[in-house]
Amino acid sequence: MHSSSVSPAGDLASTPSSDLEEVARKGGKLRRMAVRIPTYMADIRENPAWLPMFLLARTIPGRRAHWLMAKKSNGAIEKLPSIFPDVDAETAVNALRRDGIFPDLRLPADITGEISAFGHKTPCFGNFDRRIEFTASDHRATEDRLGRSILSGHHFERALDCAAVRKVQRDPLLSEIARRYLGAQARLITTRTWWSFPTRASEADRSLASLDKYHFDLDDWRMLKFFFYLVDVDQGTGPHVFVRGSHNKRRMKHQLTLLVGHPANEIIDYYGKDSPMTLIGKAGSGFVEDPFGFHMGTVATEKPRLMMEIGFGVSKPSRRRFHGEPVLR
Numbered sequence: 001m002h003s004s005s006v007s008p009a010g011d012l013a014s015t016p017s018s019d020l021e022e023v024a025r026k027g028g029k030l031r032r033m034a035v036r037i038p039t040y041m042a043d044i045r046e047n048p049a050w051l052p053m054f055l056l057a058r059t060i061p062g063r064r065a066h067w068l069m070a071k072k073s074n075g076a077i078e079k080l081p082s083i084f085p086d087v088d089a090e091t092a093v094n095a096l097r098r099d100g101i102f103p104d105l106r107l108p109a110d111i112t113g114e115i116s117a118f119g120h121k122t123p124c125f126g127n128f129d130r131r132i133e134f135t136a137s138d139h140r141a142t143e144d145r146l147g148r149s150i151l152s153g154h155h156f157e158r159a160l161d162c163a164a165v166r167k168v169q170r171d172p173l174l175s176e177i178a179r180r181y182l183g184a185q186a187r188l189i190t191t192r193t194w195w196s197f198p199t200r201a202s203e204a205d206r207s208l209a210s211l212d213k214y215h216f217d218l219d220d221w222r223m224l225k226f227f228f229y230l231v232d233v234d235q236g237t238g239p240h241v242f243v244r245g246s247h248n249k250r251r252m253k254h255q256l257t258l259l260v261g262h263p264a265n266e267i268i269d270y271y272g273k274d275s276p277m278t279l280i281g282k283a284g285s286g287f288v289e290d291p292f293g294f295h296m297g298t299v300a301t302e303k304p305r306l307m308m309e310i311g312f313g314v315s316k317p318s319r320r321r322f323h324g325e326p327v328l329r
């Protein structure tokens, strides 16, 4: 996996804002929160313990207190064969503790080919809406037919129909890294495959797809996400960006707001201009990150991106969100 420290979004957002821009920004913030309210309500109904996590896990003292409850584990599952024979779990965990990211994972070519073929041929759902179903090659035609832009295409539960996805999900190296980093309570909480398409999208759609805005994830007290690219990803394919060191250090202002997304200039000013790492790589390349660190997917400008995520947490997983599905009005 190649990386560069230039964040495409970083430069854009450093323009000083006028009063009018400030008003527009506040309106945008309210809209971003409003879009997510049905999902938050569903999370509380499904699991009331979600609310204290949602309020407190964003603060450094809240997280440290929860981290103290982690049961230590060396995670090792002796002699089980892994599809990542060259990765040393301890090296990965040391990088995660230090930087919040370990960027050197690679899927075997046959697994990459199988998941990529699955992603190309299996119909996905546009903008998280199960009424918008299409195969990736029909993306433009579907946009034209519906007269609206489609930014993402999720396979939801269909991802588990692919044997190679299940093989990666169950690989002992992933659970070893997760247990060493998160503690013995580590458990699988998400498995999803999805497309990000080059298109013109509204801010609400970009926000829902977690694109083009630095944010941190707050689905559990402690989490780890493994991401794999299933197509070659360069600057035009919407690469993922992670801000090194942001997983264990947080501005007070960012701990005390309900919003998880923040403007790039605030992130760069605090963590430094060299901290964002833009992840570029061939199909099959992957990385693991602590998603409490600031990160984002950038919007693809030239080619669609197919990606897989395997997420670990320490609490009961949400059945509904396991495959990335929020609740929409």
Ligand SMILES: O=C(O)CCC(=O)C(=O)O
Residues within 6 Å of the ligand: 196, 210, 211, 217, 239, 240, 241, 291, 295, 296, 297, 298, 309
């Ligand atoms: O699409 C991406 O690269 C980022 C996904 C993301 O932000 C997330 O899973 O929280």
